[in-house]
Amino acid sequence: MPIISARSVSKIYKVSEKAPGLKGTLKHFFERRIRIIKAVEQLNFEISKGEIVGFIGSNGAGKTTTLKMLCGLIHLSSGSIEVAGHNPEQRDRNFLRQITLVMGQKQQLIWDLPPMDSFRLNAAVYGLSDRETKRRINELSTMLELDNELYRPVRKLSLGQRMKAELLASLLHRPTVLFLDEPTLGLDINSQIRVRQFLAEYNYKYGATILLTSHYMGDITSLCKRVLLIHDGKLFYDGLLSDLTNKLSPYRLVKLSLTDSDSAHFVSQFGQLVEYDDHLVKLLIARENLTEVLTTILNQFKVKDIEVTDPPIEQLIGKLLKSGNI
């Protein structure tokens, strides 16, 4: 039984367009040009309880719009959505108690007060007792490695500290469905890793379902087995991340360290050359020929070391989205 299901979901926006300059302004004043934008078109997917699913796509693909529809912030133009047994549009209190939406570029913490004040308010909104609130804050702050920062005004916190505090505020009521929109946006590498570890721990501990969008492929590769790839509002791929890698790249990356530098030139002819430097050769070799080609190389040349990997997924998806050839 899926905890999230979207059936034929579409969202259409009307936006007015204005040409630049005085002429454009005057024209816009007297006659508004309205354009219909199909933000999301016929989206179908299901997510099971406890899954962590990566929602990927380029800017403007429809990821955030979909998240907003899933949590009931905006209404659908057509189709239907069910999350935790509720229709999100009705914003039923029992539904709101089960979900959270964290947006990396927006905050819910009160800017001029310490995060503790926002936590206290959230706890009251969700009807948590003082004792339970304290217990949850302690638990989550330990997981997030937050301490004295909780007593400083939000405006005085670093971006990383703020994001962690945002997560704490959003998870205080212990939601079981998490919608995360770029939760590591702008964070340094250490903070990114800490947030990822925290999300994995939270998912494991509470069996929470997580739908995550991120432009940092590190977030996706370290957390999500399954991905939804969206482009121009349409779902292009729904499946395992590893299968997507295979589909996007029918090659494997082979790094060879050779004893004899003269051999490097000959070895490079066995595949698509990526890098060639003295004793080191990097080749892309078709998956179906891999065993055969490697056997030939090992038989003909003196190889010191060998490493076979998939090409980095971020490069593959990045290339795909950039080309728009989906």
Next chain:
Amino acid sequence: MKLKHLNLAYTLLSTQYALMLEYRAEIFLWAISGILPLIMYGIWSEAGVSIGLGIDSKWLFSYFVSAFIVRQFTAVWVMVSFEEDNLEGRLSPYLLQPIYPFWRYFSSHVAEQITRLPFVLLILTIIFIFNNQLFWFPSPFKVFLSIIAIFIAFTVRFLLHWIFAMICFWNDRASAIERLLLLPYLFLSGLVAPLDTFPEPIKNIALLTPFPYVLSFPAKLLAGHNVDIFNGFLNLILWAFVFFIIGFWAWKKGVRHYSGMGA
């Protein structure tokens, strides 16, 4: 009311109060900027217009100082803050929590009034030092009734502005309507001129609107003037009820159009 609701009301209010204390200098300036009734007192007492109407300077003083107090505690800016929150996406987290966002704005206004109180008392002390001969003592019962009337008057004004704030769901820039509301409020509430000085037909028209009840009625009550207490409270409660129903309906309709801009 359940204990958890009381706890929520207390936490909302105390958090908003903590926030307002951060802006105390700004609130002091807002308190000073609300001295229009005192300016009007100066104009009326100097012009001598009131003599022909049987109104003496003590009456005028108590009326306009009371109007100043009422205005201080019925200030409403929900249209501006709601519009900002809507445009900048701050409304989104409010919509995702199991509490009607109305209460957040309402509590922030009440917290602002609590923060404003010492500044208003300071201004009143200065006024009385320079006008001690016009000092008046309303009965404690009238003061008690006035406090209730002022709070309901604030609620009525808040609800009226809340209804118009809902236009933000259809039109991004709804706060311009606040300027439009200011005009009838200024002239029909008794802020610029006491209702007693209005020609009878205009006074009767004004009494059909909520404006006299949100300023003139509580001000006259506090000033110790003759006023129909039952009728005043009845009108305040009726207007509050009508605006609450319309506001809630407008919210239900409007929130369907929320586009989640900026978030």
